[in-house]
Amino acid sequence: MPPVSLSARAAALLLADWRDGTDAPAYEALSDAVRVLVIDGRVPLGVRLPAERGLAEALGVSRTTVANAYARLRDDGFVVSLRGSGSVVHLPRDLAGRPDPERLGGVVPGDLLDLRKAALHAAPEVAEAVERAVRHVPAALAGIGYDTVGDPGLRAAIAARYTERGLPTDPSQVVVTIGAQHAIALLARVLVRRGDTVLVESPTYPHAHEAFREAGARLVGVPVDARAGWDAAALETTLRRTAPAVAYVMPELHNPTGATMTADTRRVLLDVAATTGTTIVADETMGELRIDGDPAPPLAVADPSGASVVMIGSAAKVFWGGLRIGWVRAAPELLQRLLLARPTGDLGTPVLDQLVARELLPRTAAVLEARRTFLRTGRDELVAGLRARLPEWDVPSPAGGLTTWVGLGRPVSSALVLAARAEGVVLASGGVFGPDGGFERFLRVPYTMGAADRERLVDVLGRAWSRIGGEGPGTRGSLAAVV
Template identity: 45%
Template structure:
């Protein structure tokens, strides 16, 4: 019989809790567990160890664990299920990421909107459009429908995978109307209503929305500030027998972590043992910012797990206005993807595909300049946060588009509400949580100009002073935002 909810071992809890306050011990243990659940380091709907097991692992009295669990239940961070054990939750029920990720933020001209980790067009885009105009007449004699993509672009994308060590035929590429459309097609093709899909938490919220729309049941796998816990992820795969695992191994959104080759190989082994198909979101793969890293990136997950479905994006590497992405899959799965796609659309615009094909042919010229701009933005943001918000914690990613900042207290939602009154819009941690928690975090992209990033940080610091002093927003209200 398959366990429907993942469980966490007593030894893992003991490691996470560490040396908790013991005056009294049950309060210290309960508070440590509450923080771990609220931060997402222990996921939601996870079965906690039995009182006996945790007593042994922590070397405390049974009464300490019993009373700590009682405090968790009374405070809304756990619930007892008859005959099953104690399971994690958050007060007020589950808040799903997509509930806060649908509507665009509103503001005046002075508002600095950092909800979207999206940048301006790269140099050379106008010229790429001009060259594509010259190529377009060759396509005007036909109907203009290319469900798998314009052949020249399929070939360019396939060649990019070849160069990364994964031999790919153009027929293995499906060009889509953005990476999100690719995620929707994959979810429709490979899942049935009620089937489980493991997703990282935190993760890109629009992707989880696409999986939910397919009727799949999401199973969160925690990505903490230090990266992936592959032992815990492997245990989740064993316990839940998911159909898919949606993963972001390259500059994970929002944490910025980069999975090493050794980690990818270990993950591939766990996936194979449970016959789980990986869906690797590579939207940020080309955004390596550490010197030399762009030429020494880990191999794609598909190198280690050949049945991996890979999703790529032009939005982060080139420009969001192209609205193009792609799916790479084993040749045997392309017909299934095509059948799923026909229920959504009949192909991406031909003209923009020609533009992207031109840009990819000049990637060695375009991408280094683009990365230089991102490095400047990242460095400006890191310096500003260090100066104006010295109590915030973060690690500087080697690539990607954003800082994942840990606050001194779980006030992320309150901060973003107050920040909007100071003229800056950012996304709080719960937007990226699969089902609640992570309110100790906010994501701050470095895609704006250096001057805007410095000013935005000053405004965030002013908002944080208000929130930290009052412990919450002055006027609580929903914060519905568009996240990219």
């Protein structure tokens, strides 16, 4: 099978900032930028790079510059030339056996502090819920053990939680899934036809835009900023211009920026989506982890029937990541479509997990109170530590969630992540969160760990920043030095 090709146009989009922050010769800067994309996972292994002439035209440089960049990548082991296949992405031998430090999946050695996944330790209530759930196992064993809808008691508990938050919900509006990502992928399969436009935030949760792309969607992005939030004018214009089939949004404590959508922007989203026939998928995975202030009501309060606003929730962020329970709240008609499509991918959510979640949901308020105290301490100490150690960084203090979206000032996120890994800490670079790449000026930094690991993280980031030349104005450290 011939390798998948990366078009010159797509490569040019990924390489939009390739000359920023470096005084190196053009071919060296270009090869370094491609190297970052490979290490970052945004250009997968085995992909054929564009032809030299096509990429040169797309970037507005000479063919010689591209040829020399490719030659340097070949010398460094990041590209191999195959007869009839052109220049194909590869990993050097010294990197091929290691887990990719940039991707959110994979396993890293136990001596490294892995912060790619922003997640909390299990709440104490989880162990207690397991003990209570075991009492219901004999009754569960009397059944066949799986179905695609979900445990009736858990669905009732989820519906009750929505009702408590101001969104009246009936259990018939809820389907239980294997975590929120499963819900996103299932909705993408049902709501998107190949070639449909899907609006996503930029940056956004990586596995969400991957799921919509896999379903055949053509993605259009709207910007979200950690401090300014959503650009309402851009959101309205994009909705009207593209009339997307789906708009995937995280209106409360957005991942990764931590922003919360204002009431005015929510009205724009809801009103314009109604005129374009767009189904809004509102992901509340982080939504209840507010530290400061009062949470906004669920987006679907404006559409209690669930006809045009679909809600996604999860037990993983509040209770424990190992509890793989998510759910979809939508109109029963859409849920029926999801249930018809589901068996091609799975035959149901694990019963034992559902029994545990059923015990936990009524205790959500108490768990959240303890989580807020822990997260407030973690956020305040991490933000203060980063601001003191790296005053040139823009370090927001988000109102909730699990991470801060740090502005580095220069497009060196992947290089910084590689340098940090050499110091024993694994992070996800900003580029991972861009639907079309980019965001090399940003780094998502979790504050979910204990005090000792927070201190270690700040110290490692300070040393890594120095290692890539971060302290020098307008300089960029050599990627070769940190790979």
